[in-house]
Amino acid sequence: MIIEAQDISVKIGGRIVFEGESVSCKPGIMTALIGASGSGKTTLLHCLGLLLPVSKGSILINKNDVTKYGSAARRRFWRDHVAFVLQDYGIMDGESVAFNITMQTSVFGRRVIGNKERLTQSLEKTGLKGREKELAGHLSGGEKQRLALARAIYKDADILFVDEPTASLDATNRRKVIELLTDFAVRGRTVIVSTHDAEMIESCGILHQVGSKTNSITKSY
Template identity: 45%
Template sequence: MEIVASDISVTIAGRTVLEDVNAHVIPGQTLALVGPSGSGKTTLLNVLGLLVPIGHGTLTVNGRETRRWKDARRRAFWQHHAAFVFQDYGLIEEESVAYNVMLSRLPPFWRRRREASKILPILERVGLPDRAQERVSALSGGEKQRVGLARAMFRAADVIFADEPTASLDRENRELVTAFLLGEAERGAAVVIATHDEDLIPRCDARVRLGPGPRLD
């Protein structure tokens, strides 16, 4: 899934948050959105994920202009192609880890046992073995974020959007999350990461720098 943002601007509550920003999301590659706090990383991530409308500029998905996409078309993009790994994003606290990982792709009941067995190696890979039946509300912030990763992996999404995925994690889990995201790109997914993690930034394939004088490299 290729996403191209050209000269986009975003104005929120009368303030220009992004101005003339370019970004190119390519299958099999990781793109880091970097810049100081408040520079618009999260906003740009939301723009690329079709969650925020743009002012001027163009935003295409696989060559198709998205500006006039109706809700149903955007919903199909989120459902069938995208995975969002945001802190506290879209997890149902009172349900189990397993339920949350399978969420929005819940198989028919006669296949659930088989599908459930698929999530065990995934939970192992994100460092949450033996936690499938635990309620999400009992997990720490960092653990919840990894449930989000497990869901992205279960969905085998074409494009993964991660907002500060390594923030507030210890070194071991930072490495685990980083390896996961780089691995998803190797599998062929397009991976977009808003981050200020100095270890993660150079390991990404490309960077968009925000802040004074946004530019692309």
């Protein structure tokens, strides 16, 4: 799915966060939203994911204007097409690794249900195989980041919105997360990343400098 911002501006509490931002995020290639701290990278990511409204301009999904989507339409969009990996990971520490991935339990107890084959694949791809029964609160920060990605892999979402995925990670976990995101894009998904990490930026094919008033750059290889 193609996600586009067309000349959007955001004003929050009387403060202009950014003005006139335009970017086109395409499937099969990772898009990096880059810029200095406070430039509005995360805000732009949230606007593209319909988490925040824009003050001016339009958000398009596959050329359809979704700027004025109501709450029900946004929820359907998130349910059917989207996975988010945000800075707080969205992990429930008191639940098992498996539940955090499938988000499903039996109505008769705490037994995790869902597609076992997809669950196993998501665990294997993220290096969490054999830990499905462990409480998520026992995981390290890097492991929780990979758990959030395992949830996205399990859902097999069309679009993945990711905020600072390598922040505070060691080199090993950084490389693993970048590999997982790259694989997601290679499989034809739309991956949009807000980041200041040079290694993450180098792995992305479209670079958009937030607040620069310049066009996005598509890298050639």
